Amino acid sequence: MRVFVTGASGWIGSAVVPELLGAGHEVVGLARSDASAAAVEAMGADVLRGDLTDLDTLKNAAERADGVVHLAFGHDFSRIAESIETDARAVEALGSAVAGKPFVAASGTPVVAGRPSTEQDEPEGFGPLAGRLDIARSVVAMAGRGVRSSVVRLPRSVHGEGDRHGFIVRLVEFSREKGAAAYVGDGTQRWPAVHVLDAAHLFRLALEQAPAGSVLHAVGDEGVEIREIAAVIGRHLELPTASVPAEELGFLGGILAVDQPARSTHTRELLGWRPTRPGLLEDIEKGHYFG
Numbered sequence: 001m002r003v004f005v006t007g008a009s010g011w012i013g014s015a016v017v018p019e020l021l022g023a024g025h026e027v028v029g030l031a032r033s034d035a036s037a038a039a040v041e042a043m044g045a046d047v048l049r050g051d052l053t054d055l056d057t058l059k060n061a062a063e064r065a066d067g068v069v070h071l072a073f074g075h076d077f078s079r080i081a082e083s084i085e086t087d088a089r090a091v092e093a094l095g096s097a098v099a100g101k102p103f104v105a106a107s108g109t110p111v112v113a114g115r116p117s118t119e120q121d122e123p124e125g126f127g128p129l130a131g132r133l134d135i136a137r138s139v140v141a142m143a144g145r146g147v148r149s150s151v152v153r154l155p156r157s158v159h160g161e162g163d164r165h166g167f168i169v170r171l172v173e174f175s176r177e178k179g180a181a182a183y184v185g186d187g188t189q190r191w192p193a194v195h196v197l198d199a200a201h202l203f204r205l206a207l208e209q210a211p212a213g214s215v216l217h218a219v220g221d222e223g224v225e226i227r228e229i230a231a232v233i234g235r236h237l238e239l240p241t242a243s244v245p246a247e248e249l250g251f252l253g254g255i256l257a258v259d260q261p262a263r264s265t266h267t268r269e270l271l272g273w274r275p276t277r278p279g280l281l282e283d284i285e286k287g288h289y290f291g
Contacts, residue, residue: 002026003207004061006052006090007071009039011163012106012154015200016069017043023204028061030072052090062097067207070094070105070139084131091135095142095149102148104206107136109153109192109217109262116192116222116261119153119215143213150206150214155192155262156255158199158218159280161288167191168280170252172233172289180242181234182249184256187227187241192262194220195277205271216267220275223261232284 003020007013008029020027021044029040032051040047050057052072062068070091074083095103110123117123123133142149157167175181183189199218206216230241246253267273278286 001066001207002028002064003067003069004028004030004048004065005045005069005071006030006058007073008043008045009036010071011165012158012196012199012203013071014039014043014162015160015196016071016203017045019197019200019204020069020207021045028065030058030061052086055089055093058090058093059097062094065101067102068094068098068104069203069207070103073106081131084135088131088135088138091139095139095145095147099146100148102150102207102210103139103142104150104152104203104210105136105139107132107151107153109155109219109260111258111260116263118263119217119266140213140215148210148212150210150212150216152199152203152206152216152218153262154199155194155219155221156260157191157193157280158196159193159283160196160277161286163196163289167252167255168229168284168289171229171256172237174249174252175230175233175237175239178242178244178248180240180244181230181237182242182244183226183230184246184249184253185243187225187230187243189226189257189259190223190261191226191229191280192219192221192223192260193280194218194275195279195283198275198277202267202271202273205273209271214270216271217262217264218267219262219264220277221279222263223259224280226256228281229284232281236284236287236290
């Protein structure tokens with residue numbers, strides 16, 4: 001299968017592309033810069049120069065491909081509304097060109113009060129971020145237009161060696177700045193997590209096997225308590241752990257304050273996906289987040 005991948009040089013994409021190539025697929029990766037193009041080429045994939053605003057380029061690439069994996073998104077949170085509008089247009093352009101083909105897009109696991117969220121739960125959002133949920137719903141709805149569409153919901157932490165911008169990286173940075181490994185409240189709030197290589201494997205399975213309209217959860221750890229994460233970080237940085245007000249941690253404080261476990265039972269049963277890589281705490285213990 002010839003697969004067009006947006007965000008091919010990003011954190012998730014740099015794991016998905018080798019996963020696809022290793023399974024015998026050909027990959028064309030979208031690249032908006034020379035550095036991204038070099039990274040895609042180094043992985044052994046073909047390069048298509050462009051970005052999410054190049055709608056004709058996206059549509060033509062999707063038409064020539066046998067399937068699409070959409071991972072790209074603008075993460076400048078000062079311009080989040082603009083990024084969402086750009087993504088919505090890009091998704092529609094890709095979706096218009098993949099009738100009869102698989103189209104896999106990334107989203108996030110929802111929060112459900114009092115229990116782990118599942119693939120059957122409908123996420124809720126407010127403000128600009130609600131637009132991202134609408135985009136995920138639009139991808140699922142493409143099944144009604146003959147697209148074998150699926151959404152892979154990613155948990156709060158997609159971890160692994162080479163992570164440079166994820167929430168664990170930010171938490172380590174904040175802990176260094178504060179002089180203590182920080183958590184919010186009593187720290188019993190739980191984060192779901194998955195190793196990036198396990199997530200990449202699920203994206204491949206979704207491309208190859210997922211029925212049209214599937215919602216999948218790339219969840220390895222159902223819920224790791226934030227105070228356990230802080231304890232590992234504190235040990236490696238030789239810092240005490242401490243509860244701090246959410247507002248002292250900026251945007252990350254609000255995320256840390258919410259209990260948001262998630263499960264992947266349906267995904268595992270549907271596609272036979274089994275995470276095999278280290279869990280979040282074991283991965284942090286390896287030390288690569290502290291280099």
